[in-house]
Amino acid sequence: MDLYEALYTTRAMRRVEPDPIPDEVVALMMDAAIRAPSGGNAQNWRWLFVTDPDLRAALAVLYREAWEELTTTLYAGRLERAEAAGDETTVRILRSSQWLADHFAEVPLVVLPYHRNDPSGASIYPAVWNLMLAARGQGVGCTLTTILGMFRHDEVAELLGVPTDRGWTNAAAVTCGYPRGRWGVAARAPAHEVAFADRWGEPPPWRVDRPLWPDRIPEPRP
Numbered sequence: 001m002d003l004y005e006a007l008y009t010t011r012a013m014r015r016v017e018p019d020p021i022p023d024e025v026v027a028l029m030m031d032a033a034i035r036a037p038s039g040g041n042a043q044n045w046r047w048l049f050v051t052d053p054d055l056r057a058a059l060a061v062l063y064r065e066a067w068e069e070l071t072t073t074l075y076a077g078r079l080e081r082a083e084a085a086g087d088e089t090t091v092r093i094l095r096s097s098q099w100l101a102d103h104f105a106e107v108p109l110v111v112l113p114y115h116r117n118d119p120s121g122a123s124i125y126p127a128v129w130n131l132m133l134a135a136r137g138q139g140v141g142c143t144l145t146t147i148l149g150m151f152r153h154d155e156v157a158e159l160l161g162v163p164t165d166r167g168w169t170n171a172a173a174v175t176c177g178y179p180r181g182r183w184g185v186a187a188r189a190p191a192h193e194v195a196f197a198d199r200w201g202e203p204p205p206w207r208v209d210r211p212l213w214p215d216r217i218p219e220p221r222p
């Protein structure tokens, strides 16, 4: 797959089929993940690949609890407000997040990256994103989720035998499976609206009014 296609179309793919992901694809995802940089090349990471149906069912219960905690605290009233305001993007994200919370046990693979001595997460998230890009290249859809770690960290660790007393901290639960939906370019606030030139507030000398991929990717310098 073209590099730019992967960069532009790797999205949160929450609705996935229950079909298992072949081991060779999982191995590629992991092998690509660990090519990512980490501070001082410390590679202070461990990765749990959960496919066992009983464990996935137990994780699903915890995920649902975490989702309910989120939607009754931080996200309370968000869906209703988005619906009232006609904010289709937020409504879509919340509905798809609800789908994941309702169907978590059917997701065939959940990857749980653990890190330590990395409080900012700067040394683990590049690797997580590598894993998701490698998955995209194989037609596997992923979603980077963090609510399990936020609301049920210790319960997940206990379930999976994670030695948290040795500093291992969960960074995410990446759900993975073959997509039910289609890939598309991620809609975002345009690049020139969130970039400055030299000094804060100074506009850059370029504008990007629509995504540059697929038809306006510059030729690389030979």
Ligand SMILES: Cc1cc2nc3c(=O)[nH]c(=O)nc-3n(C[C@H](O)[C@H](O)[C@H](O)COP(=O)(O)O)c2cc1C
Binding pocket: 010, 011, 012, 013, 014, 093, 096, 097, 100, 143, 144, 145, 146, 147, 148, 186, 187
């Ligand atoms: C740090 C982080 C935490 C996230 N946590 C969750 C989560 O707990 N549950 C979920 O369904 N999606 C989660 N997401 C996915 C985002 O909601 C999603 O990437 C965003 O809405 C943009 O959508 P897109 O990737 O489809 O363009 C998370 C993404 C990031 C980067």
